[in-house]
Amino acid sequence: MRIDSVDFFYASMPEVTLEADGSQDALLVRVVGDDGSVGWGECEASPLTSIAAFVTPRSHGVCQPVSASVIGERVDGVADISRLSQLVARNSMDLLQAAHTWSGVEIALWDLLGRKLEQPVWALLGYQRNFAKVPYASMLMGDTPQSTLERAREARAKGFRAVKFGWGNYGTADVQDDADHVAAAREGLGPDADLLIDAGQIWGDNVALAIERLPALQKAGATWLEEPFFAHAFKAYSDLAKVSGGVGLAGGEGAHNEHMAQNLIDFGSVKFIQVDSARIGGIGPSKSVAEHALRNDVTFVNHTFTSHLALSASMQAFVGLESHRICEYPVEPKSVAWDLSVDHIEVNSSGEIMAPDAPGLGIRVDEKALQPYLRHVEIRIDGELSYESGALGTPTMVGL
Amino acid sequence: MRIDSVDFFYASMPEVTLEADGSQDALLVRVVGDDGSVGWGECEASPLTSIAAFVTPRSHGVCQPVSASVIGERVDGVADISRLSQLVARNSMDLLQAAHTWSGVEIALWDLLGRKLEQPVWALLGYQRNFAKVPYASMLMGDTPQSTLERAREARAKGFRAVKFGWGNYGTADVQDDADHVAAAREGLGPDADLLIDAGQIWGDNVALAIERLPALQKAGATWLEEPFFAHAFKAYSDLAKVSGGVGLAGGEGAHNEHMAQNLIDFGSVKFIQVDSARIGGIGPSKSVAEHALRNDVTFVNHTFTSHLALSASMQAFVGLESHRICEYPVEPKSVAWDLSVDHIEVNSSGEIMAPDAPGLGIRVDEKALQPYLRHVEIRIDGELSYESGALGTPTMVGL
Numbered sequence: 001m002r003i004d005s006v007d008f009f010y011a012s013m014p015e016v017t018l019e020a021d022g023s024q025d026a027l028l029v030r031v032v033g034d035d036g037s038v039g040w041g042e043c044e045a046s047p048l049t050s051i052a053a054f055v056t057p058r059s060h061g062v063c064q065p066v067s068a069s070v071i072g073e074r075v076d077g078v079a080d081i082s083r084l085s086q087l088v089a090r091n092s093m094d095l096l097q098a099a100h101t102w103s104g105v106e107i108a109l110w111d112l113l114g115r116k117l118e119q120p121v122w123a124l125l126g127y128q129r130n131f132a133k134v135p136y137a138s139m140l141m142g143d144t145p146q147s148t149l150e151r152a153r154e155a156r157a158k159g160f161r162a163v164k165f166g167w168g169n170y171g172t173a174d175v176q177d178d179a180d181h182v183a184a185a186r187e188g189l190g191p192d193a194d195l196l197i198d199a200g201q202i203w204g205d206n207v208a209l210a211i212e213r214l215p216a217l218q219k220a221g222a223t224w225l226e227e228p229f230f231a232h233a234f235k236a237y238s239d240l241a242k243v244s245g246g247v248g249l250a251g252g253e254g255a256h257n258e259h260m261a262q263n264l265i266d267f268g269s270v271k272f273i274q275v276d277s278a279r280i281g282g283i284g285p286s287k288s289v290a291e292h293a294l295r296n297d298v299t300f301v302n303h304t305f306t307s308h309l310a311l312s313a314s315m316q317a318f319v320g321l322e323s324h325r326i327c328e329y330p331v332e333p334k335s336v337a338w339d340l341s342v343d344h345i346e347v348n349s350s351g352e353i354m355a356p357d358a359p360g361l362g363i364r365v366d367e368k369a370l371q372p373y374l375r376h377v378e379i380r381i382d383g384e385l386s387y388e389s390g391a392l393g394t395p396t397m398v399g400l
Numbered sequence: 401m402r403i404d405s406v407d408f409f410y411a412s413m414p415e416v417t418l419e420a421d422g423s424q425d426a427l428l429v430r431v432v433g434d435d436g437s438v439g440w441g442e443c444e445a446s447p448l449t450s451i452a453a454f455v456t457p458r459s460h461g462v463c464q465p466v467s468a469s470v471i472g473e474r475v476d477g478v479a480d481i482s483r484l485s486q487l488v489a490r491n492s493m494d495l496l497q498a499a500h501t502w503s504g505v506e507i508a509l510w511d512l513l514g515r516k517l518e519q520p521v522w523a524l525l526g527y528q529r530n531f532a533k534v535p536y537a538s539m540l541m542g543d544t545p546q547s548t549l550e551r552a553r554e555a556r557a558k559g560f561r562a563v564k565f566g567w568g569n570y571g572t573a574d575v576q577d578d579a580d581h582v583a584a585a586r587e588g589l590g591p592d593a594d595l596l597i598d599a600g601q602i603w604g605d606n607v608a609l610a611i612e613r614l615p616a617l618q619k620a621g622a623t624w625l626e627e628p629f630f631a632h633a634f635k636a637y638s639d640l641a642k643v644s645g646g647v648g649l650a651g652g653e654g655a656h657n658e659h660m661a662q663n664l665i666d667f668g669s670v671k672f673i674q675v676d677s678a679r680i681g682g683i684g685p686s687k688s689v690a691e692h693a694l695r696n697d698v699t700f701v702n703h704t705f706t707s708h709l710a711l712s713a714s715m716q717a718f719v720g721l722e723s724h725r726i727c728e729y730p731v732e733p734k735s736v737a738w739d740l741s742v743d744h745i746e747v748n749s750s751g752e753i754m755a756p757d758a759p760g761l762g763i764r765v766d767e768k769a770l771q772p773y774l775r776h777v778e779i780r781i782d783g784e785l786s787y788e789s790g791a792l793g794t795p796t797m798v799g800l
């Protein structure tokens with residue numbers, strides 16, 4: 001099969017706020033083969049910038065647009081997807097955004113291949129079984145410890161066995177206030193649930209600021225402390241890991257290639273590696289990181305804050321790993337993220353979720369529901385049309 | 401001073417080829433303050449994609465366009481530039497291209513501040529002196545060892561005391577052929593000149609392929625082997641460094657933040673760290689890397705393959721370090737890269753170059769010469785104009 005067209009669909013809420021909520025817009029990718037096969041993917045990335053990286057005029061031999069490594073290429077099996085990943089890495093070496101753009105295309109190629117071969121993507125990745133995962137609810141810290149406590153109780157009442165709190169004022173207020181929030185979260189969850197804390201890179205590379213928060217996290221029995229530092233601050237991560245005791249460090253959502261996530265394991269000493277397939281270059285690199293995690297006794301966790309298409313994509317890399325149980329689950333996404341798919345991954349009565357047991361990603365895009373959210377993008381260079389958003393329904397050739 | 405406008409100027413050769421020659425296009429940045437102060441910078445990056453990262457609609461609180469952290473902000477001293485860098489890192493955390501876009505803006509802010517305070521940027525960075533550097537000529541490997549030998553002789557005849565060969569077929573042909581090229585390069589240079597070899601990431605993360613090339617490099621007394629692996633493959637770098645003997649490893653041009661370059665020192669064991677200010681986030685982060693290099697007995701080298709504006713920007717971070725002598729110098733740039741500035745950094749009779757001893761970067765943009773190279777970009781979202789290239793001469797407000 002030859003890749004005939006790649007179309008991007010930029011969907012957004014009517015108003016996008018300054019909340020740290022990544023479900024306010026979405027960039028879907030549809031790939032169509034010359035035999036009519038269709039696959040869908042998603043970039044967890046800035047839509048306009050990611051589209052630009054697909055269509056930009058080339059700057060030189062290793063700063064080519066992502067399209068140059070995709071359109072017209074053959075994909076007949078999983079090895080071809082890996083081959084194209086290498087081609088993008090080479091031809092777009094100096095185009096930073098390329099990894100985010102390619103992520104959505106790569107995911108769509110897995111979906112396409114799975115549908116064509118009538119296999120779930122996890123089976124194409126070599127997994128024999130699709131193990132259930134324990135989803136955790138992601139919540140913002142409350143404005144007061146009391147509101148954090150109430151949120152924790154609500155999450156438990158909804159059946160969640162693991163809950164993550166973060167952002168809000170956590171890490172910026174004083175140490176005692178942070179400690180009060182963490183203690184309140186534990187009180188609200190009760191003793192049995194997993195408590196996860198997300199610092200959202202708030203301490204930059206300042207290890208001392210993180211160390212001050214450790215006693216409260218240890219006392220509350222937090223399972224992990226997520227993203228204490230900048231995504232590349234491996235030295236700070238490893239310094240903190242030396243003294244964090246039972247509180248494992250987690251991170252990796254910022255990884256835009258498999259080496260970056262592996263480095264966070266090798267040099268940052270995290271115990272939980274969080275990978276977003278829609279950012280790291282797709283499902284193939286995610287699986288490589290899962291293998292590296294397995295070799296290093298590190299737990300693989302997906303990062304997902306958007307749609308169930310992205311959720312399915314990010315789950316594929318580790319559904320075959322029985323002991324890697326915990327899973328990020330977007331609990332209260334904005335309507336665009338929910339509406340864009342016909343199928344959803346529901347939490348069952350045991351408080352567990354499973355990746356679809358269906359060809360490809362097993363998530364159909366709801367083109368009708370998506371329509372009102374779509375934004376139309378047009379890029380002209382020297383007066384000539386370089387890019388225009390395609391239409392749903394009828395695949396169009398990318399005008400390159 | 402308040403930042404009133406940021407304009408991007410996308411200049412390009414009429415035809416951009418697949419050569420690994422980064423001087424075929426340029427993205428200039430002009431920043432204008434409310435007191436009429438002007439500064440110029442350059443992004444070593446995909447122009448359309450970098451513009452998109454400045455103007456894209458926000459996706460959420462930490463995936464905002466670069467403009468959100470710049471327009472309307474005050475810059476009264478060097479601390480403000482660092483403050484804005486931190487703001488961009490926070491507000492555009494999830495926008496991968498932001499670092500490349502911000503690099504050019506940051507450089508323009510240093511230029512503006514230096515001109516306003518009538519100080520060279522290197523003086524604002526705290527350096528007392530501006531030491532001469534030894535520029536090396538960068539050349540492609542010849543098609544045959546004989547042509548590599550002739551290129552080496554030509555470079556020496558032009559007065560270069562250091563020459564770098566790379567790309568072409570190096571690393572992809574057989575080991576003996578590669579060895580013949582390296583020996584020919586040494587023969588052409590004579591025994592005294594520095595021989596540098598650039599593998600351009602050709603071996604990915606395959607250490608064995610690199611090790612096979614070491615004996616020829618050691619025999620020829622190569623000073624460094626540059627970018628044997630992917631930019632993030634630190635483990636491969638450090639494994640190779642253990643056996644590379646007198647041939648130091650060099651890398652870092654792919655770094656898009658200071659931690660990434662520091663990691664290449666800390667975990668990749670390079671002996672030469674190559675930093676492009678127009679990619680790493682500007683001059684401030686470059687200076688931080690230079691300080692980290694100094695502490696770790698690693699030599700700092702600029703990476704520059706474009707204009708003399710970019711050359712001056714990348715030199716500022718290390719002109720005060722007397723013993724860090726070697727300097728990348730674009731020897732045969734395409735005309736757009738040469739023409740865009742009035743001033744150039746010339747090689748003197750001792751085969752040395754110096755950063756300008758003049759306010760700011762000391763390189764005036766040649767607006768008249770630039771004009772014929774300009775490309776006009778227009779981006780519309782839902783039919784409304786989100787971005788249109790500004791005009792030279794009269795600064796315009798960015799329409800956000």
